[in-house]
Amino acid sequence: MKKIQAFPNQKIFDRVLNVHGVKGKDYDYENYNQLKFLYDLNKIFSNNPYGEIIDRTGNTNYPFQVHIRCPWIIPKKEISLETACENRVKEIIRLQPEHFFIYWSGGIDSTLMLITFLKIINYKNITVILGNKSISENSNFYEKFLKNKINILTIYDLIPTNYGIHITGDPADTVWAILDNDFMDGESAKYFYKSYKDYLYKKNSDESFLEKVEIFNTQSGREIKTLFEARWWFYINCKSQSKSTSIITRFNTSKNFCPFFESNDFDTWSFYNTDRMIVGNDWKTYKFPAKEIIYNFDKNLDYFRNKSKEYSNEPMILTGQKPINYRNIPLFITDNLERPTLSSGFFFSENIYRQELYETYKDIFMPT
């Protein structure tokens, strides 16, 4: 039976659910309370929740058959970040050993990903896809290791998405608890290393909500005490799949995409290293273990000392907007990468949906 792995537009997807007899919207569906709970928790961590909530522990019921790409497995043995990276490259080689298109933004995560490939794969089998901002963000790396040394395509070139394997730096942020300015500068900053319960109680004083959070946190397999740790667990468990699939909502072809940081090895590294992700609340120390590995490769002391998080996803954003054709945005994406759309585009009607798609997909949804 087919399953759903992504639904890029929540409002549209709610209407698909409604046609299949599922009542409700915005994760508040009749008889699916755990899902509503996860959405409420998401709203505490973010002013504007974005992206699908997929509980990788498998402990949440959905009103449709859900495909979990990388189920959460409680780690048993520590692994170094460098080994996790190398294992992932070896895994990707087994998937597609011919040509590797690597989306490089110049940021810490995509640079860590790129250097791992450069260490293991012959340069002639790599094409780096970059934008102007990638170069300005890490110009030293570009001049020293990429310019005139390796195949390069810019985001304005025609990118052969039907060939080779296309590797993005997703879902790296979830490995690092997705720290952002709102979290670091807002009221939550005071609770960063304090009990998550104090902060959550301020946001939602319903005791049964807090009990649910405690149960949810035990599913991680480790102790969750601070707000930082609670945030880490929510995002790595519930949001990493939506980050991993974000590229397939932007490309017509999607069989050959590969989110680099989606693996149980990265889950494991992250699980054992939440205390090493940032020192205090100093942005410049964020992702420090990744910067160490990069420094050992490029010897760029300035990047090592001063580089901090930027929203550096230009290659992804601009590639995705060529063209901004909203018809390419599917109603949902199945595990075998079917991407149904309606012939009436965004003018969604129950009647047209029933004529075109209802019979094909009715078994995915509950109730039918």
Place this chain on the structure above:
Amino acid sequence: MSSKLVSIKQIKEFFVFEEKMNNTIHQLLNFYLYKKDSKYIEACKNFEEFRFSVIKDLSYYLQNDNNRNYDDFKASILILEEHVNNFKKSYDLK
């Protein structure tokens, strides 16, 4: 869902949205003139294509769906507006 059908009168809601799309194109052209950055011309081309698709889809919807539901129509316009807003955000347009 209400069984109310889309009327010609309600299509005017679409034209309000259409005007917003036109404004976006003018903003992009102004940005190009002001900043001389070709990304705005590229964006303008993409957006024009988007606008054309929306109009084409609306006409398909009106011609082929005999049970046109006003709530469906209204919800579609809201989603399209959200799409335009996201597009504008990605080019720093207010």
